[in-house]
Amino acid sequence: MDLRAALAAHRLVAIIRGTDPDASVRTVLALADEGVELIEVSLTGADALSVIEQARKALGPDRPLGAGTVLTADDARAAQRAGANFAVTPALGEGVVAAHELGLPVVAGVMTPTEIVAARPLGAAALKIFPAAEAGGPAYLKALRGPFPHELFVPVGGVDEAAARAYLAAGATAVGVGSPLIGDAADGGSLTALRERARAFLTVVRKDTP
Secondary structure, three states: OOHHHHHHHHOEEEEEOOOOHHHHHHHHHHHHHHOOOEEEEEOOOOOHHHHHHHHHHHHOOOOOOEEEOOOOHHHHHHHHHHOOOEEEOOOOOHHHHHHHHOOOOEEEEEOOHHHHHHHHHHOOOEEEEOOHHHHOHHHHHHHHHOOOOOOOEEEEOOOOHHHHHHHHHOOOOOEEEOHHHHOOHHHOOOHHHHHHHHHHHHHHHOOOOO
């Protein structure tokens, strides 16, 4: 898949890290039904590989479905076997290299300019600024855009609707959103509330939104 194009087009990555595998699968499918095109299932969630596998069967072979918190080569291989077609890492390391070698486009976690430069030869498709709020928020992203105008940045960590709007205005290609979007849905909470939050975030990230 062309992850760079997908990030630029859809501008939202939903991050699921649930304690209830069945609820996590339902969360993936509800988000997909609402039009959230880029969904990541963190490998630190309960029975995450099974969640990815079940979601892939339900979504079909071509829909974007990512594995998050890919730290090792084993993580990358297991995620691909389960049906993930992109990977997200919290930092640079073995997971980035292995996923790239397997043909999985990677959103690689970085925080500093040095890490941004180091990510280039590893084959990262885009760069996850994490944890974005602690790094300095939209102002930090704006500062990074000066020396790195061609990088695709995806801030993650503490991104609510207001922050999403600010990051995109500061030059983010997309935003990654966990609990402000998912809430308790992946733990067995309300899917109706999840759908409402999804519609609200989609309104924020659409390019024709004022």
